[in-house]
Amino acid sequence: GAGRFAGRRILVTGAGKGIGRVAVAMLAAEGAEVIAASRAPDDLASLAAETGCRIHAVDLADAAAAAAMAEAALPVDALVNNAGIAELAPFVDTTAEMFDRIMAVNARAPMLVAQVVARDWIRRGVKGTIVNVSSIASLWGTPDHAAYGASKAALDSLTMTMAQELGPFGIRTNSVNPVVTLTPMAERAWSDPAKAGSMLARIPLRRFAQPEEVASVIAFLLSDAASMVNGAILPVDGGFTVA
Ligand code: NDP
Numbered sequence: 001g002a003g004r005f006a007g008r009r010i011l012v013t014g015a016g017k018g019i020g021r022v023a024v025a026m027l028a029a030e031g032a033e034v035i036a037a038s039r040a041p042d043d044l045a046s047l048a049a050e051t052g053c054r055i056h057a058v059d060l061a062d063a064a065a066a067a068a069m070a071e072a073a074l075p076v077d078a079l080v081n082n083a084g085i086a087e088l089a090p091f092v093d094t095t096a097e098m099f100d101r102i103m104a105v106n107a108r109a110p111m112l113v114a115q116v117v118a119r120d121w122i123r124r125g126v127k128g129t130i131v132n133v134s135s136i137a138s139l140w141g142t143p144d145h146a147a148y149g150a151s152k153a154a155l156d157s158l159t160m161t162m163a164q165e166l167g168p169f170g171i172r173t174n175s176v177n178p179v180v181t182l183t184p185m186a187e188r189a190w191s192d193p194a195k196a197g198s199m200l201a202r203i204p205l206r207r208f209a210q211p212e213e214v215a216s217v218i219a220f221l222l223s224d225a226a227s228m229v230n231g232a233i234l235p236v237d238g239g240f241t242v243a
Pocket of ligand 1: 037
């Protein structure tokens, strides 16, 4: 096929809904052969019908299952660690169980999946590229997002270490850090109009992101146009982090 990603195999996690789903459609439309990994089987079935992607149902909270999914997806040329969960609670009410659940999906799984992929690239001499989907919650003290913010800060730290250790092999790793993006996750976290209003007032562009506006930055970072970009923590936030 034609397009920026013709002939490239790209693994996208959390592909069933939201940002991941839009990214799969965008990458497939630009020629990529996408392997979509997510949890709900019905989301995956409809995504395969819409985009022609390959699918893999997996619960990334299970460390062994996450690594096995990545092994089964090989060989790939690029990886998008997009799957993530948010559970909101005031800091003082954040439980150990909540913290562990969020860390397992948002930080541990991206590490485990990327390890499998990177080992294979190093072995074969492939200069692959990885995008980790983080959040502005890693950079800002987001109310009620203690565990979530910690998990995304952990993910940004992984991005920096991966950029450092994998860079010498020609492997690039970057984070995209979106502000509130209009997906099912954001509907759960930001449906309170008072909360949404005060957040919007802090975003210089005065609006939330559309999933397409995050997916297009993921695609840019995966593309050869970003060939010198490695270890970036890239806000996609309408100016939120500098306001
Ligand atoms: P959604 O909740 O809309 O979609 C997330 C997708 O990831 C779903 O398909 C979900 O599957 C899948 N997923 C979640 N947990 C697992 C798991 N354990 N194993 C496999 N798949 C899983 O989220 P968004 O699209 O909004 O978010 C995508 C990424 O962007 C996340 O990392 C999120 O933290 C980040 N982000 C989102 C923002 C927002 O405002 N929306 C802002 C900043 C960052 P299922 O539904 O079947 O569980």
